[in-house]
Amino acid sequence: MQKQDRKAGFKSLSEMEFDVLIFGGGATGAGAALDASLRGLKTALIEKSDFASGTSSRSTKLIHGGVRYLAQFHFKLIHEALTERQRLLENAPHLVKPLPFVLPTYKFYEKTYYSIGMTMYDILAWKGRLPAHKRVSKEEVLKDFPALKREHLAGGIVYYDSQFNDSRLNVLLARSARKEGAVVLNRTELVSFQKKNGKIVGAKIKDLLSGQTIDVKSKVVINATGPWVDDIRLKDDPRTYRVLSPSQGIHLVFKKETIPCNTALIIPKTKDGRVVFMIPWENHVILGTTDTPVHEISEDPLPLESEVEFLLQTGSDYLEKPLERKDILSVYAGIRPLISPEGNQDTKSISREEVILVSPSGLVTMGGGKWSTYRKMSEDLIDRVVQEGNLAPNFGCNTYHYEFPGKEGFSEELHSEIRKTYKTSPETAKRLQDAYGGEVFTVLGKKPSLLVPGSGYYKEEVEWFVAEEFALTVTDVIARRFRVQFLDLKLSEKLISPIAQVLSKRLSWKESERKKQEESAFLLVHNLSGSIREKGKK
Template identity: 65%
Template sequence: MQICRGKETCKAGRILKMEKQSRANQILNLQKETYDILFIGGGSTGAGAAFDAAKRGYKTALIEKKDFASGTSSRSTKLIHGGVRYLAQFHFKLIHEALTERQRLLENAPHLVKPLKFVLPAYRFYERPYYGIGLTLYDILASKGKLPSHKTISKSEAIHEFAAIKKKGLFGGITYYDAQFNDARLNVLLARSAQKEGATVANRVELVSFIKENGKLKGANLKDLETGKTFPVYAKIIANTTGIWVDHVRKLDDPRTFNVLSPSQGIHLVFSKKKIPCESAMIIPKTKDGRVVFIIPWEDQVILGTTDTPVENPGDEPLPIGNEVQFLLDTGNDYLESKLTQKDIQSVFVGIRPLISPEGNQDTKNISREEVILVSNSGLVTMGGGKWSTYRKMSEDLVDKLIQVGNLESKKECSTKVYPFPGAAGYSETLYQEIEKTYKIDTAFAKRLQNYYGTEVFVILGKKPKLIGKGVPYFEEEVIFAVKEEFALGVTDVLARRLRILFVNLDLAEKMVRPIANILSKQLKWKEKTKQKEEATAIELIESLKKSYR
């Protein structure tokens, strides 16, 4: 295996060279350029579409009010999947599309997207053949996918695959494959790739108002939230990719427009692997409210989720509501040998699904997850719905629509189907062995680095990386890289979306607030007041998350 170090050329012929991207230059570009397309909202859809547009050769700008993936795009169930539960709803086109995209992501970002074996348990004699029929169709819809087909397994095999499974009454089960991923890191990688392809990319930039001429959009007034400065940006076409805030942006364009969003929140609880020992994942096929629930190993911990609760006014940092926590504990305990309690929870994260329902349907479990594109009278193009698994196809469809609505000059065809993302060139699943040997760290630490950075890891860490703290399996160089190359501007950016600590262990996250703030303060030249504010904001968020389930 060839390892990329420094400026070495990898197998794909690309050179891994870290070059600091100046945010100040990006803001300056926004003020002086006229763009073909301006994307407002830097989640999976906005970042993915900006990457697609820039790669086609369009002059592209991408702005995000907070941090890339700060909303729904970092709070998924961490699955790239077709959606087994959609079989019962006959959403075969959506399933096939998602399974096709699953295979592309496994090949384009192998360090971030991994095959994952699932166990579907059977506690009634007829369940294995019944589920087998559906999973046979799932395999067929995967068509040219390279993951193994489903397999019927015995009780002993089910226990071997998922040690924590409840043994009483178990007949056996079925195994099948999907994929899991690191959502926030893929989102940031999309923003990086968009910038690499020539797009202007900046977070902490807010849309203030639209600029119109004869009733048609010609630009937007933006505010740099770092400096407080407001300035105009001009573009031939503007895309609204703001997720759960699409209606807010649509009303800035036309205050008379009706709402199309039917938001739904899903919570996830995180536990230690000691509490839920497993290597494979498990799918609970039906809950009391008609959903499926997943129990998934991730980041060396275990995730239990999710719920589907309609919400009217989602906030920036959503928390569990009602009996959501107890519902997941009860659901998990119906299928686990060792019972879970609130004391076992290490962290919680909540995502808001940006479901689009122009008819006003509030039964969020049954609203289609397919994409929706809306065009206003002024020319604002809004995309909503969809899911992470189909982000690339959604991006392609959105850019095609923007070209049409904006009457843009035809340039290159979409070329994102095959694109080795940074860290993918020369990648191997045994890369962690070289990382372990090079930096004299344990296997779990080395595997995390492999799965975060792929073959970029040696360039990022250098020869002698320094631990953030004693016994803490994170390096200072990772934080510096997050600032210089991954757009991180605050403590929670790093804790939540670059290193993912906030999502797996709140106690550890609390201990790391100050060390990370110290590194950021030096890199971003903060004043002491700014540093203290960042620390306080992170601690406040951690405490609110802890209180939400205790």
């Protein structure tokens, strides 16, 4: 979004009365903005930082039913998630892909035991089109996941779930909401609520770039701020109680050569009490996640030493070659916004189902849930908002078959077309194919220029992020548009200055702003690098 477009969008906020004003541009907020817009409701979406800058970009990159919920008998949650999985496979095939998993077995009874559970998983996904699970031999397991430890391995189970690019889907939700008529702005924060007779009728918001504040009128206000839902609730009522039980999860990232694999792996039993995954993603391998209760919430959370050690040890227990700190290319941490009105602090036992709370002032808060069910969560949320605000939408929910930008023109043959057109490596062509789908040639044009020779990342992509995808900072690009910060911290450092040069030109930065942006991005990468060094080493 260019500067003039942003200015016009901000001005329009004060000139309209909205049906729905949404704070929080993660999966829940952006999904709700799209749903509301498609119903014909006048909608505004406000994000303090960047879309997906919080939890929504720091997931395990899975759209899945949640195998671990089988043991907890959460069959309704699993069925709902598996139904949504199929919808996303159809609506965004460039972003959401089938992914086979290996579940290794080491005792003679485990294959039968796990197979019973996976049969239930298949039944709950009965409308889906992914293959059913199957029992496999030791040789087949090692063919799928060569890095696996061979000692005592008896065989395993192969089943299917799906993988996706979380922050790109989040950005496309915000972009689609804007396309369907919503006013969409990031780097804009809530200052205070406006009330009449004790009921919220709008809010004062501040543009964090210009410092300008304006008043926005709205019939209903939604709090979808994830880990910050309690902060917003306290702005509404300083006497209210806290409902958030935040939990941190981290992921370590490795080269695929470090963990050779052709499928994903699920480790069903850990000391942490959660399952742990090893997942091929963007030509790398992700190992995660942890579940650590936290008391302080940061916009850029860093992994705890104990979490890094836990994942290294857990991964090494299942791999032929143990993992070492020097093998880690990157790390990312996210905060789960788990809602527990009863005050339960055992985060592993709190249900991942969404919770909707309505305050006496009419503020509608949604927390909990997960990426896999974001669409259904958004539908439930807007249904409740229509009821609470006595709104009259023009249409019912229309997100069931909504086709995301990039689906049109997407095909498996696109990979070879990209390689031929731009003379790229297979890895770069795959990244471009999966990121942009049928829009790839619009994004890159005829003769794109690499930001850094051999990097596989292009100047034209950055220009597209500014023009169409709300990017306003260097970290917006390296972390949430390119995902490089999540994959390779050393490459991130090389890209920071070239990206800043493009942004500086497109956003008319002064030299001081460009240097400030570079310093901020370098500092974040440095802090992440420091969090994975061995203790005592600088």
